[in-house]
Amino acid sequence: MVEAKMYYESDADLSLLQGKTIAVLGYGSQGHAHALNLKDSGLNVIVAQRPGGNNYKKAIEDGWKPISVAEAVKQADWVHILLPDEIQKKVWQEDIKPNIKKSAVLSFAHGFNIRFKQIIPTPDLDVIMIAPKGPGHLVRRQYEEGKGVPCLVAVEQNASGKAKDLAFAYAKGIGGTRGGVLETTFAEETETDLFGEQVVLCGGLVELINSGFETLVAAGYQPEIAYFECLHEVKLIVDLIFEGGFSKMNYSISDTAEYGEYVTGKRIITDSTREEMKKVLADIQSGKFANNWLEENKTGRAFFNKAKKEQSEKMIEKVGARLRSKMSWIKK
Ligand code: NDP
Ligand code: MG
Helix, strand or coil: CCCCCEECHHHCCHHHHCCCEEEEECCCHHHHHHHHHHHHCCCEEEEECCCCCHHHHHHHHCCCCCECHHHHHHHCCEEEECCCHHHHHHHHHHHHCCCCCCCCEEEECCCHHHHCCCCCCCCCCEEEEEEECCCHHHHHHHHHCCCCCCEEEEEEECCCCCHHHHHHHHHHHCCHHHHCEEECCHHHHHHHHHHHHHHHHCHHHHHHHHHHHHHHHHCCCCHHHHHHHHHHHHHHHHHHHHHHHHHHHHHHCCHHHHHHHHHHHHHHCCHHHHHHHHHHHHHHHHCHHHHHHHHHHHCCCHHHHHHHHHHHCCHHHHHHHHHHHCCCCCCC
């Protein structure tokens, strides 16, 4: 196995960003973290955030003078898009493309709009990605604690000849080189990110928990017990896996549980499940999933909203809300 090269603090030169005006577009989960970390790294940052919502209020409270996307892009040498993926095309066409400086840097935290050709940047721009592998609130908190969330960086267009060094510098500015930076491509980041969230992290996990819970409840067991077994304990098990892999989990669980793991796991994730995983990956690679999602957004999100409502009305959510309200030690 060839080990991928990791890059750390001494591989990145923050001075490449000094004197540049960096516009962070959006002050949501990632936006607030990038803007504050870059500023605390001594860089010149401006924030674009539409008025009216909580993120606008938060930007003001944090000491920014938020302006419109068009205005921020006009002033910027570097434009970092931290808006929802599904609206980036429209904002690119209306507010970014007409206003962006020649030879500026255009950057992303996720490859979706470049990989699926929603945004086609002009050839004078450096086009790069700096994707923290963690939620924005952790990107901020870890930076404040002197740590950093690992990042992926990629270069799609290298007009200046310095795009990669610029990407590493930005990663350093948000704390990423403290955790370690890995090189990728827009295609690899986008495809693996979508696959991971659909198959394992969100889609697969939620259905596994739902199905386990519903099987126990339908068989007459108490919902509270089913909740603890099928949902609450997931975190305890995942923490062990996170800390020391499956071997640490297996060390901690009973031999009975470990025997059950070996005989039953493959009855649940069967060859047909693995075949379906390949089809999911094919739909991601072909752009079918992306097209469906963009179409869903154009037509008012009927499926999305219905599925969200159905999940929120499930018994597991109600039982869970009641039990968690008594667990004062769970962080808000
Ligand atoms: P959020 O939803 O947290 O924030 C989106 C921001 O965009 C908010 O400031 C929001 O303002 C603004 N916004 C939303 N709609 C519009 C609009 N129509 N016009 C103008 N502004 C708008 O997004 P994230 O931070 O989660 O995601 C940003 C990018 O980062 C995405 O590319 C995502 O894939 C990527 N990413 C996200 C990660 C995460 O953990 N969340 C992890 C890694 C990458 P308002 O409050 O007014 O709606
Ligand atoms: Mg992801």
